Amino acid sequence: MNSKNKQTQCVHTGGIIDEKTRGAVTPIYPSTAYDYVDVDIHAYPRYFNTPNQRVVAEKLAALENGEAATVFSSGMAAISTVLFSFLKTGDHAIFQNDLYGGTHHAITKEMEKFGIDYTLVDGMDIAGYKKALKPNTRLIYIETPSNPLLKLIDIRAIAQLARANNLVSVIDNTFASPINQNPIDLGIDVVVHSGTKYLGGHSDICCGVAVTSKELNEKIWGSAIHFGGSLNAQMCYLLERSLKTLALRVNQQNNNAQRISEFLKGHPKVNNVYYPGLTSHEGHELAKSQMKGFGGMLSFEVRTDPDMFVKALQLIKPAMSLGGIESTITSPAQTSHSKISKQERAKVGISDQLLRLSVGIEYADDLMADLDQALNL
Ligand SMILES: *Cc1c(COP(=O)(O)O)cnc(C)c1O
Numbered sequence: 001m002n003s004k005n006k007q008t009q010c011v012h013t014g015g016i017i018d019e020k021t022r023g024a025v026t027p028i029y030p031s032t033a034y035d036y037v038d039v040d041i042h043a044y045p046r047y048f049n050t051p052n053q054r055v056v057a058e059k060l061a062a063l064e065n066g067e068a069a070t071v072f073s074s075g076m077a078a079i080s081t082v083l084f085s086f087l088k089t090g091d092h093a094i095f096q097n098d099l100y101g102g103t104h105h106a107i108t109k110e111m112e113k114f115g116i117d118y119t120l121v122d123g124m125d126i127a128g129y130k131k132a133l134k135p136n137t138r139l140i141y142i143e144t145p146s147n148p149l150l151k152l153i154d155i156r157a158i159a160q161l162a163r164a165n166n167l168v169s170v171i172d173n174t175f176a177s178p179i180n181q182n183p184i185d186l187g188i189d190v191v192v193h194s195g196t197k198y199l200g201g202h203s204d205i206c207c208g209v210a211v212t213s214k215e216l217n218e219k220i221w222g223s224a225i226h227f228g229g230s231l232n233a234q235m236c237y238l239l240e241r242s243l244k245t246l247a248l249r250v251n252q253q254n255n256n257a258q259r260i261s262e263f264l265k266g267h268p269k270v271n272n273v274y275y276p277g278l279t280s281h282e283g284h285e286l287a288k289s290q291m292k293g294f295g296g297m298l299s300f301e302v303r304t305d306p307d308m309f310v311k312a313l314q315l316i317k318p319a320m321s322l323g324g325i326e327s328t329i330t331s332p333a334q335t336s337h338s339k340i341s342k343q344e345r346a347k348v349g350i351s352d353q354l355l356r357l358s359v360g361i362e363y364a365d366d367l368m369a370d371l372d373q374a375l376n377l
Pocket of ligand 1: 074075076077100102103143147172174175193194195196197206207208
């Protein structure tokens with residue numbers, strides 16, 4: 001039975017039943033050497049076709065409403081492989097400017113070496129993307145909600161622009177997770193994730209995935225076997241196990257983040273709160289039209305000393321990553337955006353007072369009490 005429901009897909013899609021033992025879960029197949037005589041596929045981990053790789057890819061393809069997926073050893077392995085599988089010397093690509101730092105660096109440090117031209121578009125205005133089009137443009141790449149201000153870009157409009165101009169459209173869906181946003185349904189060609197965040201969800205797996213059509217997946221896979229960013233069987237199993245609770249985790253994170261954002265919005269020691277689920281958020285209406293949940297990420301500005309505030313938190317841990325079951329907090333000015341000048345940061349709205357919170361699955365009242373005591377010190 002092929003359920004379209006995310007909760008059921010999380011638990012059931014893609015598992016393997018071991019006929020010898022009839023155990024409830026997929027066995028781990030660690031072999032790197034497989035028989036080649038009279039078999040349909042020549043299995044090898046770097047061919048992305050061993051049993052554990054295939055079952056987790058099948059689950060992720062279903063969760064993103066795509067036809068096929070390739071699972072990678074990191075989010076950046078997925079992103080770089082996707083980019084270099086579609087782009088070649090002489091091509092041009094359009095990127096949203098406020099992408100995840102690692103992606104931004106990969107573009108600005110690698111593309112030119114291979115003779116690939118690109119334009120970084122500031123802001124969420126679709127007109128800017130249209131203006132950036134050139135005769136040799138092949139690909140358009142976005143990320144929504146964005147880091148760290150949770151800005152929204154119109155996914156349908158980008159997909160339409162791509163279709164009308166024969167571009168491959170790619171979206172980084174890490175912040176939303178497949179539970180809150182399915183861009184393929186809105187016309188996007190390729191969805192990438194850093195699986196290190198919500199998909200893994202327990203701050204203990206580094207992985208990535210690209211989900212797309214069968215046809216485009218063949219292209220991505222063709223480059224992936226050359227670049228070699230495959231994930232081993234043990235980690236694939238751990239990812240499969242994590243995905244079984246993805247819907248549960250994300251729904252709890254959505255609920256917690258909504259309550260916490262409303263609490264922070266009314267707090268006298270807090271200035272701005274950025275969360276797509278707040279009616280005051282500039283992208284709230286757009287979020288309602290393209291997201292099924294508003295996510296577990298939010299950011300806010302404290303009116304107190306941000307370093308002292310972070311140190312005073314007892315449950316919420318300072319950490320650079322996100323998407324785990326435990327709530328974590330980070331200062332964008334000191335981490336992801338530390339390489340750009342204070343003036344430039346100010347221009348894009350990232351002050352030293354800004355903190356980004358990745359809301360976990362704890363009891364929301366405990367998290368609010370922790371924030372409150374640290375704000376009132
Ligand atoms: C973490 C992250 C990445 C990179 O993923 P890795 O697993 O660290 O390689 C890409 N995009 C977003 C939005 C991320 O948060």
